[in-house]
Amino acid sequence: MDIDTIKNFTIKDYHKVYKNKEASPIEITQFFLDRIHLLDSSLRAFLTIDETGALQRARELEEKKLGEADLPPLYGIPMAIKDNICIQGLPTTCGSRILSNYRSPFDATVIEKIKKAGGIFLGKTNMDEFAMGSSTENSGFGPTRNPFDPSRVPGGSSGGSAASVAALEAPLALGSDTGGSVRQPAAFCGIVGLRPTYGRVSRYGLISFASSLDQIGTLTRNVQDTLTLFTVISGQDNRDSTCAPYPPFSFSDDLPENEIKKMKVGVAKEYFNPGVDPVITQRIQEILKILTNEGFEIIEVSLPHTDYALEAYYIVAPAEASSNLARYDGIAYGYRCSHPLNLQDLYTRTRTTGFGKETLRRIILGTYCLSSGYYDEFYLKGMQVRTLVKKDFEDCFEKCDILLTPVTPHLPFKFGEKSHDPYQMYLADVFTIPSAMAGIPALSLNCGYHQHLPIGLQVLGAPFQEGKILSFATFLEKTLSVPPPVIKSVNLKKEVL
């Protein structure tokens, strides 16, 4: 197997290869491990590479000797997992020095499900510390680079997962999306990223950032693989009380093409403001023309509270984070400062040296918002705005089936370009945060390139309407036929760090 064959592969193609005995799960796993050895010293998408575990698992799968008909949906498929999702026996650092020596004693529900479905884990991927960020520059272990241009960020916080899939170090990955962390890096790395409806995928074993927003999502090279992986990981879980009481997503939600064309496509003017890079706006306008020619009805809609979503998010998310991160006190988990003088000193020095700057900023911000006398003024207000944002989407999905928007206002930016100004960094998620606040599903699709950099398109739907989003995205992927990323080497000469 070589990269030119594998670059267009879907899971079904790997299964065909297994069935025809052209390659075995061990050989395919070794192919991706070789890619990691070739590229990852420059790319740094992985924090842990579990070579022994991956090959051992591939061997176990081979020994099972299954016929094609009984192949479980992810049989023999290697995967990369964001380092805030627990795999038993492997480190789970959340990109933070405070958890640098933590190994998970249990599997997250999604990991259990993937194991049952025959998946193989290549390792754990780099991320902004505790998923706070949009570039992986906040990782406690150094940033990941964008495979298209190593002087640019891969997006974040699931930047390691997105870069690994774009560079074909792994065919699939899992990430987490609190305000855009699956969709934004998917857009920056030219792949497909799905944030499911809040509650569609169990959060058990996902280390919490902001519990009312966190959602595990998928990163793949094509829409079909998103469908397969999402089907495997979705469904009710008694260990997560916020998980919706529905069975796993089913393939039968997939619509035939003539039905897809009956979908009404909404376009919201709030997402096409002068702050958006004209290259992105122009590409989306071209796509709207293509859709009109294909017979789709395009409807203009308005989401009037869009502008307030970001501000409200930066109250709600830090408030929840400050509470969730209180557990890292140097006693129960991970890092502890050396020679503490007393309990107070233990807490203070463990936390000030264990956490990075952005995480400390969020903890301080969140603690302030929740402090007595300010709760009503900040957290409560933030939640009220959140209700208005949610209502905007409810009104909008009475008029249309899906919404099309940019994923990000800009193409992948350079290292250091936004890291000195937190507000500029926060703006990178201005188009992904409103839907996260509303808890609705959204997908990021590569819709073209500008000067070798990918452009993302966001497809949004009503709660639990992933079927519509995925059917539409399948149609669009076929119609646009944008080539998937092919990275042969990572040229560090352009490096500016």
Ligand code: GLN
């Ligand atoms: N960039 C946003 C933040 O820093 C979103 C992160 C995420 O989705 N995990 O909070």
